Amino acid sequence: MRVLVTGSAGFIGYHLSLRLLAEGHEVIGLDALTPYYDVRLKQQRQAMLEANARFLGVSGRLEDEAAVDAAFSDAPEVVVHLAAQAGVRYSLEAPFSYTDSNVTGTLAILEAARRTPPKHLLVASSSSVYGMAAGQPSRETDMTDRPVSLYAATKKATEAMSHSYAHLFGVPITCLRFFTVYGPWGRPDMALFRFAEAIAAGEPISIFGEGRMRRDFTYVDDVVAAIDRLIGKPPVLGKPVSPADSLSPVAPWRVVNIAGGRPVELMRFVTAIETAIGRAATKELLPMQPGDVAETAADVTLLRALVGEVPQTEVEDGVRAFCDWFGGWRPD
Structure with missing residues (x-):
């Protein structure tokens, strides 16, 4: 197939593009290499993708109509829209970057x-849309009308806009609610990268929520395997796959949790990093940050019905793989 991946030089986009190329597909990668974090990391990912003759890179922002048109010019059969302004905390500092990228883009x-029209459009969303949901685990059919960060609000807008287009124009769309994705080549603004960097340097780490938070950590290889399998499962109006299906009654549109459904205490995650690096961390326990939630946990009944399996990598194994990569990675 010919697959367009937006955000191809980003964390998940890079890993997904590698997998698709390894399977023999053509990949069109749209990315602007924005400097939200160290652009050298994105440049290295991009260079590895460009080493494959079946990869075509298109440079430009989502808001640039000419760049988007260029990416669609070869009529991709599948589009996986992963490009976005990420990060809950940064949305407190630069709110307009979120509306520009996540909404307008x-x-x-x-x-x-x-x-x-592609045969299937898959759109990245986030577990943050659940907000401070009272019930755990979070189900795709739960109410998501009370976001507690602007980032979450823009992801909720992404879902709502995509539903309207699926209804109006019949484009099959699946929204992917990611739960704390981690692994090699991960983003430097995420906890795993920041913790590993600090522990390796003998510096203290700040643990928000005083260490009581729980996250449904999801290893990146498991995430892209799930996306890959979902590509061939476009939603069909009037044909739910299970009683748990979030399929819209008026559009070929659904939303799917991408996670293992096994939340882990943050302190266990930190212990895994300490073990992998071989050094104990000096921990500063701090209150919860604005926009954060105490726990994320996914109900993965629908994901299992669609693809037959769910992410299984244990946190200790995934953290070790990240630390092995981190120990050898150097910016250009």
Whole structure:
């Protein structure tokens, strides 16, 4: 197939593009290499993708209509829209970057998909849309009308806009609610990278929520395996796959949790990093940050019904793989 991956030089986009290329697909990668974090990391990911003759890189922002049109010019059969402004805490500092990328940028992708419809459009969302949901684990059919961060609000907008386009123009769309993805080549602003960097340097680490938070950590290889399998499962109006299906009654649209459904205490995650690096951390326990939630836990009944299996990598194994990569990675 010909697959367009937006955010191909990003963390998940890079790993997904590698997997698709290894399977023999053509990949069109749209990325602007924005400097939200160390751009050298993105440049290294991009260079490895460009080493494959079946990869075509398109440079540009989502808000740039010409760049989006160029990415759609070869009529991709599948589009996986992963590009976004990420991070809950950064949304407190630079809110307009979130509306520009996550709302306006997603609208540009939806408009392009209306003009050149793919067989399946998959759109990145986030577990943050659940907010401070009272019930755990979070189900795709739960209410998501009370976001507690602007980042979550823009992801909720992404879901709502994509539903309207699926209804109006019949484009099959699956929204992917990711739960704390981690692994090699991960983002430097995420806890695993920051903790590993500090522990290796003998510096203290800040643990928010005083160490009582729990996260449904999901290893990146498991995430891209799930996306890969979902590519061939576009939603069909009127054909739910199980009683747990979030399939819209008025559109070929659904939302799916991408996680293992096994939340882990943050302190266990830190212990795994200490073990992998071989050094104990000096821990500063701090209160919860604005916009954070105490726990994320996914109900993965629908994911299992769609693809037959769910992410299984244990935190200790995934953290060790990250630390092995981190120990050898150096910026150019």
